[in-house]
Amino acid sequence: MKTIGKIFHAALLGVIISCSFSHSKEYAIYKEPGDPKPSDLSEWRKVPGGINATVGSIDERYGKSAVPSINSNLKWEGVTWKGERINAQILLWSSEKLIKVSCEVSDLKDNKNNIIPAGNIKTFFLRYVMTDEFGTACKPRQAVDFDSSIVADVLDHVPCYDLEANSVRPVWVTIDVPENTVPANYSGSLTLKAERQKEVVFNIHLRVQNEILPKPSDWKFHLDLWQNPFAVARYNKAELWSQQHFDLLRPLMEMLANAGQKCITASIIDRPWGGQTYDPYQSMIKWFKSRNGEWSYDYSVFDKWVRFAMDCGINRQINCYTMIPWGNRFTYFDELTNKDSIVTASPGEKQYESLWIPFLIKFLEHLKENGWRDITTIAIDERKMEDMQNLITLIKLNAPGLKISYAGGFHNEINDDLFDLSVASRYFLSRETLGKRSERGFHTTFYICCVEEYPNNFTFSPPAESAFLGWYASANGYDGLLRWAYNSWVRDPLTDSRFRAFPAGDTYIVYPGGRSSVRFERLREGIQDFEKIRILHSRFKDSNSEEAGIKLRRMEAALAKIKMENLKGTPAKDLLNEGKDIINNLSEN
Numbered sequence: 001m002k003t004i005g006k007i008f009h010a011a012l013l014g015v016i017i018s019c020s021f022s023h024s025k026e027y028a029i030y031k032e033p034g035d036p037k038p039s040d041l042s043e044w045r046k047v048p049g050g051i052n053a054t055v056g057s058i059d060e061r062y063g064k065s066a067v068p069s070i071n072s073n074l075k076w077e078g079v080t081w082k083g084e085r086i087n088a089q090i091l092l093w094s095s096e097k098l099i100k101v102s103c104e105v106s107d108l109k110d111n112k113n114n115i116i117p118a119g120n121i122k123t124f125f126l127r128y129v130m131t132d133e134f135g136t137a138c139k140p141r142q143a144v145d146f147d148s149s150i151v152a153d154v155l156d157h158v159p160c161y162d163l164e165a166n167s168v169r170p171v172w173v174t175i176d177v178p179e180n181t182v183p184a185n186y187s188g189s190l191t192l193k194a195e196r197q198k199e200v201v202f203n204i205h206l207r208v209q210n211e212i213l214p215k216p217s218d219w220k221f222h223l224d225l226w227q228n229p230f231a232v233a234r235y236n237k238a239e240l241w242s243q244q245h246f247d248l249l250r251p252l253m254e255m256l257a258n259a260g261q262k263c264i265t266a267s268i269i270d271r272p273w274g275g276q277t278y279d280p281y282q283s284m285i286k287w288f289k290s291r292n293g294e295w296s297y298d299y300s301v302f303d304k305w306v307r308f309a310m311d312c313g314i315n316r317q318i319n320c321y322t323m324i325p326w327g328n329r330f331t332y333f334d335e336l337t338n339k340d341s342i343v344t345a346s347p348g349e350k351q352y353e354s355l356w357i358p359f360l361i362k363f364l365e366h367l368k369e370n371g372w373r374d375i376t377t378i379a380i381d382e383r384k385m386e387d388m389q390n391l392i393t394l395i396k397l398n399a400p401g402l403k404i405s406y407a408g409g410f411h412n413e414i415n416d417d418l419f420d421l422s423v424a425s426r427y428f429l430s431r432e433t434l435g436k437r438s439e440r441g442f443h444t445t446f447y448i449c450c451v452e453e454y455p456n457n458f459t460f461s462p463p464a465e466s467a468f469l470g471w472y473a474s475a476n477g478y479d480g481l482l483r484w485a486y487n488s489w490v491r492d493p494l495t496d497s498r499f500r501a502f503p504a505g506d507t508y509i510v511y512p513g514g515r516s517s518v519r520f521e522r523l524r525e526g527i528q529d530f531e532k533i534r535i536l537h538s539r540f541k542d543s544n545s546e547e548a549g550i551k552l553r554r555m556e557a558a559l560a561k562i563k564m565e566n567l568k569g570t571p572a573k574d575l576l577n578e579g580k581d582i583i584n585n586l587s588e589n
Helices: 229-236 243-257 300-311 350-370 385-398 431-439 464-476 518-542 546-559 564-568 572-586
Strands: 012-017 027-030 052-055 075-082 085-094 098-105 121-131 149-156 160-163 167-176 184-193 200-212 222-225 263-267 286-289 295-298 317-321 329-334 339-344 376-381 403-408 420-424 443-448 480-483
Touching: 052 200, 075 085, 085 160, 085 184, 085 200, 085 518, 098 121, 121 184, 149 518, 160 167, 167 518, 222 420, 222 443, 229 243, 243 300, 263 300, 295 350, 350 385, 376 385, 385 403, 431 443, 443 464, 464 480, 464 518, 464 546, 464 564, 464 572, 518 546, 518 572, 546 572, 564 572
Parallel strands: 075 200, 222 480, 263 317, 286 329, 317 376, 376 403, 403 420, 420 443, 443 480
Antiparallel strands: 012 027, 052 085, 085 167, 098 160, 098 184, 121 149, 121 167, 184 200, 286 295, 329 339
């Protein structure tokens, strides 16, 4: 049944909680949206009071108002490499209100008293956010026209939580295994507590294999999630580029770096994508045209942003958007008229050249002065072939050596000129094409957006689809993934992920306050798997042993099943878990 009317959106509350019995730090909390599909109270009357809990699946999204139809299980088992993060999910529910529910974890120990410290195990109460459905994909939409529901996606930082009566609360668990961990079988516990309630103890068993995953900064996966610093300023009512603004950005940027992000998203003109996002991108470079027609540029914000991002750990590539914006509109300050002026010009036109040639010459000089020339690209998104060819010619003549990034379709005519190419997932690039690009040191990735119903990371997408993306890159020879929106938040992203133009969650994958999501953690998981596959594949391929050959064939057979078309009849979780079992088996020494 379609949801009628506007679903209640709860604003952030200035409420502070402190779990004094086990925690001293205070945390801000906020209200979730109401559930448009309320509880069946007759079912909840059958549920015993107190804490009901079980191990859940990271592949499932559990509803808030329905009594879970899942057998009780208090034992969790996992297999991991050293240096890897592994995810788990537990589920609690009650027919009565529970006060100050919290999680307490122990060290994990092997039989020789080697440990994985409890500090490496994090627990997060999952919070519910409003979502919708795929529907009309990229077309404008009204919430009233789509089936709306709430889904558990936000990894909240609060150390304790009051559970409403007749409701469910998932808890997300991450275990970061230190690189120096001794390979062994480790055991420990996770205890659920609440005031005046009997504790529930989960047994944790983790098999650490004798393999090491590199640090995220050394991952080969080319991750390019576009950052939107303007959304952070607006949402938090912070002055743009103030110290407060950068302080708010830091946890988001460091979280992204810790997922292996390679690219800094920099806007060199106003509104490169028009008004596509709730918070339009502003230019990080100020353009000035003097009374005598001379051009000058203020790079101060651009420089602050780039240096800040690098300080957060994102330092491989600076993607500058863009020389071909939506509508080909460019804004600058005209000192003759003493106001902003807008010019419309397309690549190949004289007016376009008079605008961009001075910029390219001075911008290249500025990049050289800062040591950024070799890692900077002019980035273009889904533009016409003719415009791309004219742009490439202009850059070659006036800024030779300046690299170009392009996201869109594959065009052999310009392939050799694109240092960083990301093709829409519907395109297929041959191994020969990918190999030649790799030999030249070029990056080749794929991207998804509002067009693809699956695999995707909308807030309503099955969680395994986010991890599937890393496997798809590996199986098809891509270097990584581009996704257009890391944090282009909607009006109230913590409570309602729906947007005026795209399926819910398309515009962001993390939340305010440095909060991660189920989608982001599963995406990171898929990137880790990409790295594990890369390491094992290289080892087996370089070995001349018969055993290595058998292992290589097993791995390639598993990867051969990772195809978009296979998702039509098989859930991503089934393809993924079969592949993970094989990788775990091949990793045993």
